[in-house]
Amino acid sequence: MSPTQQDQDQDHARLGDTSSSTSSSSQPQAATLSAPAPSTTTPLPSRCEKICLIGLGAIGISFLALHLTFSGAQISVYDPRADLDEHIAAILPLYLPATLSVDELRSQGRLRICASLDDALLGATIVQEQGPEKEVFKRDTWRAVVTKVARSCRLWSSTSGISASRQLEGFDDAAAGDGDEDGDLAASARQRLLIVHPFNPPHIMPLLELVPSPSTLPEEVEFAKQYFLALASGHRPIVIHKETKGFVANRLSFILFREACHLVNEGVVSVDELDEVMRASLGPRWAVKGVFEMYGFGGGSKGMRGFLDGIGSSIGELWDDAGDLDFKDEGWKDKVVKQTDEAYGLPTAQGIRARDAGLRAVVQCQERMDGAHER
Ligand SMILES: NC(=O)c1ccc[n+]([C@@H]2O[C@H](COP(=O)([O-])OP(=O)(O)OC[C@H]3O[C@@H](n4cnc5c(N)ncnc54)[C@H](O)[C@@H]3O)[C@@H](O)[C@H]2O)c1
Numbered sequence: 001m002s003p004t005q006q007d008q009d010q011d012h013a014r015l016g017d018t019s020s021s022t023s024s025s026s027q028p029q030a031a032t033l034s035a036p037a038p039s040t041t042t043p044l045p046s047r048c049e050k051i052c053l054i055g056l057g058a059i060g061i062s063f064l065a066l067h068l069t070f071s072g073a074q075i076s077v078y079d080p081r082a083d084l085d086e087h088i089a090a091i092l093p094l095y096l097p098a099t100l101s102v103d104e105l106r107s108q109g110r111l112r113i114c115a116s117l118d119d120a121l122l123g124a125t126i127v128q129e130q131g132p133e134k135e136v137f138k139r140d141t142w143r144a145v146v147t148k149v150a151r152s153c154r155l156w157s158s159t160s161g162i163s164a165s166r167q168l169e170g171f172d173d174a175a176a177g178d179g180d181e182d183g184d185l186a187a188s189a190r191q192r193l194l195i196v197h198p199f200n201p202p203h204i205m206p207l208l209e210l211v212p213s214p215s216t217l218p219e220e221v222e223f224a225k226q227y228f229l230a231l232a233s234g235h236r237p238i239v240i241h242k243e244t245k246g247f248v249a250n251r252l253s254f255i256l257f258r259e260a261c262h263l264v265n266e267g268v269v270s271v272d273e274l275d276e277v278m279r280a281s282l283g284p285r286w287a288v289k290g291v292f293e294m295y296g297f298g299g300g301s302k303g304m305r306g307f308l309d310g311i312g313s314s315i316g317e318l319w320d321d322a323g324d325l326d327f328k329d330e331g332w333k334d335k336v337v338k339q340t341d342e343a344y345g346l347p348t349a350q351g352i353r354a355r356d357a358g359l360r361a362v363v364q365c366q367e368r369m370d371g372a373h374e375r
Helices: 003-016 058-070 084-095 102-107 117-121 135-146 185-192 218-230 249-265 271-280 282-288 291-298 300-321 330-344 349-372
Strands: 050-054 074-078 111-114 126-129 154-157 193-198 207-212 236-239
Touching: 050 058, 050 117, 058 074, 058 084, 058 193, 074 117, 084 102, 084 111, 084 349, 102 111, 111 117, 117 135, 126 135, 135 154, 135 185, 154 185, 154 218, 185 193, 193 218, 207 218, 218 236, 249 271, 249 330, 271 282, 271 330, 282 291, 282 349, 291 300
Parallel strands: 050 074, 050 126, 074 111, 126 154, 154 193, 207 236
Antiparallel strands: 193 207
């Protein structure tokens, strides 16, 4: 067996450990979407990139694991949280393959944990922000960033809902303090900023919604797409055609979430019963085929037309009857929080491992299906 092959097989065996201590290399791989973690002897894509991650909360640390596992990029991170070191030590090893150690990544210079934003931005070719979901934070961050990085630097935001246009609203060269006569720093920032919206947790979930503003250059979108495809991590970047509140996946998810909260609030089902309804129905159904393709089957030989004509009136009645919760009302929130905490407790390391193993298994199963069937 060649050293490379051996490395990869060892990677496979160890990666299985993230979900179960009894995993072996002969079992389905659990640590990546489809590809094994890169071995030290495998050339890695994006070795030349220097990525600065701003904000290392739930999304930042998961993206960090993704870049560290599948790219050769050097990563610098900045987050002012007081418990940053403990947070990294507690969570990052859960997300990395066992072949990668945080201490080694730091000593090799693959990972730099920086005490200031300026330090983290040094030499950055890509800046990816996942700080607080506040417009003022995004605006202030980009103002600080663009004056300190090269004009070729890619600008990506992980925001769940603040469009690239809004993040740079009111941004002009005077605001940026750009004294350079041939500057036009603000216009250049607009051409480079796009949303790279992940689905949590991004080190596993394949979807990346790439959402440009009308000013973003097509080549910036293409670069982001090619970067993630080149990782061979199984990620599926999808370009969204128009800036819309919440993009696409969250619009679908949060509307469903509202109805779920409404049904619990009305006492129709409990939190855990609703979860089981979901897992036994829409979960597997939509993992196999998407919304439209699947409902097309519901219309028999007439497809979608048959489906809409057949049960359209029931659909219309349900749309009219959908729950309309007020987000300022704490009553339904208390009910949902209490039931969720009682049913599941708060997230633990063991829970995260189980979630990740389950998600990986489903995604890998989906990939096998897609490979096995003509679409
Ligand atoms: N949580 C999700 O499911 C999810 C999914 C997709 C996208 N997002 C988006 O990702 C972003 C981050 O979300 P999250 O859930 O990771 O939030 P989070 O609260 O877990 O993390 C935010 C991090 O930003 C840090 N921060 C605060 N001020 C900062 C500053 N000045 N500079 C750098 N870092 C700073 C905080 O210390 C924290 O660690 C948001 O824009 C959110 O909309 C979240």
